[in-house]
Amino acid sequence: MSGAVQVEETPEERLERYRRMADSTRELAARSDDAEIRSAYLELAAKWVRLAEQAARDVTGPEPLAPTSASQTRLSDDRAHA
Numbered sequence: 001m002s003g004a005v006q007v008e009e010t011p012e013e014r015l016e017r018y019r020r021m022a023d024s025t026r027e028l029a030a031r032s033d034d035a036e037i038r039s040a041y042l043e044l045a046a047k048w049v050r051l052a053e054q055a056a057r058d059v060t061g062p063e064p065l066a067p068t069s070a071s072q073t074r075l076s077d078d079r080a081h082a
Contacts, residue, residue, distance in 0.1 A: 015055040022048035 009017070022045050029041030 011058040015052055015059055018048050018052035018055050022052060
């Protein structure tokens, strides 16, 4: 039996958590001197962004969202410079 406690979170909380994870992972990429590691972090950050987009649809419905987080723009900028 696991000691982990499952806590239900709202769709809004899940969206914010995914956005924070994307931001944190992108920041790790920015700190990396190794191009391969930076690329891996950026790929992971992109996956967190996709999860955030999916969570945003759960919050707002199926219509596409304009970028609302600076992290999405920064992620694109970081990938261009990787």
